Amino acid sequence: MDILILYHDDFLVVAVKPPGLLAVPGRGADKQRCLVSLLREQFPLMIAQPAVHRLDMATSGLMVVAISDTAHRRLSRQFASRQVTKEYVAVLDGLVAGESGRIELAFRLDPQNRPHQVYDPEGGKLGVSRWRRLGNEQGRSRLAFFPETGRTHQLRLHAAHPLGLGAPVVGDTLYGHGRAGDRLLLHATGLAFLHPISGEHLTFRHEPDF
16 A cells, blocks of 8 residues: 655654554554554664554544654654644534534543443543534535544544534444445544654645545
8 A cells, every 4th residue: 555655754754544544553463554564664764663643543644653762752742732733624424503613522432332432521531622614515514623632533522422513424433324334534634743853843734535
């Protein structure tokens, strides 16, 4: 599989993850092929554990991957302190009221139904997302999402849950009406951060193909 690379130097790589490809290796021999493993084939000096963030397997879009230990440590610190700006585009299965908003909902893993997350205002971890309407398309809403936290399935949950937008992402097999093989219409389209060595502000965009 050819991976689109938007930028690389001695310290990091910015690539576009295709939908259906794991971001990092999973458990088991059949889950070792992923974005990280493919990038390590192209960049042999890349450290063994280079990921500083992840995208769901079904989600496509921009990821930054470290090559050196120093870059990994400093990029991870930026993600942890919310210094990284992220933007997603999603098409939701329904019409959303309003033009923009902010969602704050807490979720946790349902251990009886992995990998589903469930709403839990007391025991869950708070996820915060801003959103803006981009347009309506035949009974569907196209939105831009700006997550302020990075919880598991955050945008998919914030879209689908009745306390969020009440309209799941099109193609979502976990929280919506998607079926096996459907494309999840969720794409990481914008990513901005400080270069971990030079301190230069880097901004990247990649528009979705849906």
